[in-house]
Amino acid sequence: MKPIVVGIDGSAQGRLALDWAAAEAAVRNAPLQIVFGRSPRSVVPSSRMAGAPELYVPDDWAATADRELAGAASRAGELAPGIEVSVRREPVDPGRLLADLSDSATLVVVGSRGLGGIAGSVLGSVSLYLASHARSPVVVVRAEPGSLRGPEQRPEVLLGVDAHSPTSSAIEFAFAEASRRGIPLRAVHAWTHPQPAGSAEQPGGDVPPGAAAQDQARLLAEALAGWREKYPDVRVHAETRQDRPGSILAALSGQAELLVVGAHHRTHRIGSALGGVNHEVLHQALCPVVLVPDTE
Numbered sequence: 069m070k071p072i073v074v075g076i077d078g079s080a081q082g083r084l085a086l087d088w089a090a091a092e093a094a095v096r097n098a099p100l101q102i103v104f105g106r107s108p109r110s111v112v113p114s115s116r117m118a119g120a121p122e123l124y125v126p127d128d129w130a131a132t133a134d135r136e137l138a139g140a141a142s143r144a145g146e147l148a149p150g151i152e153v154s155v156r157r158e159p160v161d162p163g164r165l166l167a168d169l170s171d172s173a174t175l176v177v178v179g180s181r182g183l184g185g186i187a188g189s190v191l192g193s194v195s196l197y198l199a200s201h202a203r204s205p206v207v208v209v210r211a212e213p214g215s216l217r218g219p220e221q222r223p224e225v226l227l228g229v230d231a232h233s234p235t236s237s238a239i240e241f242a243f244a245e246a247s248r249r250g251i252p253l254r255a256v257h258a259w260t261h262p263q264p265a266g267s268a269e270q271p272g273g274d275v276p277p278g279a280a281a282q283d284q285a286r287l288l289a290e291a292l293a294g295w296r297e298k299y300p301d302v303r304v305h306a307e308t309r310q311d312r313p314g315s316i317l318a319a320l321s322g323q324a325e326l327l328v329v330g331a332h333h334r335t336h337r338i339g340s341a342l343g344g345v346n347h348e349v350l351h352q353a354l355c356p357v358v359l360v361p362d363t364e
Contacts, residue, residue, distance in 0.1 A: 071099040071154070074177040075166050075194065078136045081179025085209045086140050087147060088356060089177040092207075094148035095248055098174055102140045102155045104133040105162030105194075133157040163197030170202035175358075180210040180350075199331065199350060205241060205360045206331070208350055224252045224305075226324035226355075228317045228345065231257040231287035231308075235330030238360040239291065242328040243299040245358075251325060252303040257288040258313035284308040314348025322354040331359035 074089035076082040086102065093100040106129065137155040144153050158165050170176045178195045195208050227242035239255075246253040259280075285308050292306055309316045321327045332343035349357050 069096075069098050070172055070174040071101040071152075072096070072175045072177065073101045073103055073166065073169050073173040075103050075105065075162055075179075075198075076136060076140050077104065077162065077194075078132070079179060081209070083140075083143075083179075085177045085179040085207075086144060088207065088209045089175075090144040090147040090151070092175065092177070093144075093151045096174070097151070099152040099154065100144055100148070101169070101173075102137055102144065102153065103162075103166060103169065104137050104155075104157040105165040106159045129159070130157065163194040163201075166194070166198050167201040167203075170198075170204040170206070173204045175205050175207055176202055177207040177209065180208055195350070199346065199359050202331075202359075203361060205358050207356055207358050209356045210353065222252065223249075223325045224254050224323065225249070226317065226320055226327045227253060227255045228313060228327070228329040228349070229255050229257045229288060229291055230313070230330070231259075231284060231291050234291035235332075235360065235362050237362050238328055238330040239295050241358065241360045242326075243295045243302055245326060245328070246302045247299050249325065252305060254320070254324070255288065255292055255304060255306045256309060256317060256320065257284060257291075257307075258309045258311050258316045259284050260310065260312060281308060281310070312348075314345045314352070317345075317349050318352035318354070321349070321352075321357075324355045326356055326358060327353050328358045328360060331361045 072089050072093045074085050076086055090100060092098075134157065137157060141153050141155055144151070166176050166178065176198060178198055180195055195206075199206050199208065225242050225246040227239065229239065242253055242255070285306075288306050288308055292304065296302075296304060317327060317329070327349060329346060329349055332346055346359060350359075
């Protein structure tokens with residue numbers, strides 16, 4: 069079985085990511101690989117410069133990495149006894165290292181920002197790079213699952229669906245995770261642009277009251293139809309909202325165990341980048357976020 073890969077760096081967010089990854093490895097009975105890459109702050113100019121700058125990794129980097137990895141492996145063993153745990157350190161940029169490892173991973177898990185993050189920044193450079201380049205699902209852990217949910221609220225998996233262009237890999241991931249955890253699934257499709265009054269399709273007339281909402285609900289039902297049959301044990305609550313998708317998903321995430329969205333990569337001349345909804349939920353969600361690339 070492919071491992072769950074988690075990146076650590078000695079930060080509190082890295083420890084949250086480790087705890088989440090260990091728990092998920094136990095649920096899936098999957099191996100756990102703990103990875104420590106070279107943070108940019110550990111790279112300094114070499115004194116042996118002659119022409120092009122030469123960089124080296126200080127000798128204590130390896131010792132720090134080994135110490136953190138040993139502690140992380142011990143903690144993972146305590147949290148999830150019986151799972152296979154391996155460690156890996158590489159003097160390579162953490163984001164690029166984890167993106168490379170995503171080719172052979174079930175999931176890659178990171179904290180929202182680590183020790184190398186900019187003060188005041190919500191999302192770190194490693195998590196942002198990984199989210200926009202990974203080939204496996206990426207989990208960005210910002211808070212302990214359920215830590216912001218009131219005692220009267222039941223846990224659920226929250227799924228963001230673009231019913232006009234649904235990402236089947238994200239839908240399947242959310243259904244499978246809800247089934248594994250034995251909790252309900254809330255599937256939300258948000259839309260912001262109803263057909264305006266007097267449009268070309270209806271010259272001089274208004275959209276019938278509720279017609280736009282009914283059409284959006286139909287699209288969502290069609291997107292979920294096959295998956296309901298495949299996962300009959302999952303109780304599904306489907307809803308549409310006339311609102312900005314990122315905003316409504318972030319608002320609902322406080323009562324969720326997990327927020328799942330499709331990873332929409334946009335290619336620019338400077339490289340791959342995330343779509344607007346992805347950015348918004350990664351910066352504002354109150355629970356771990358899973359970005360699932362489209363495998364079709």
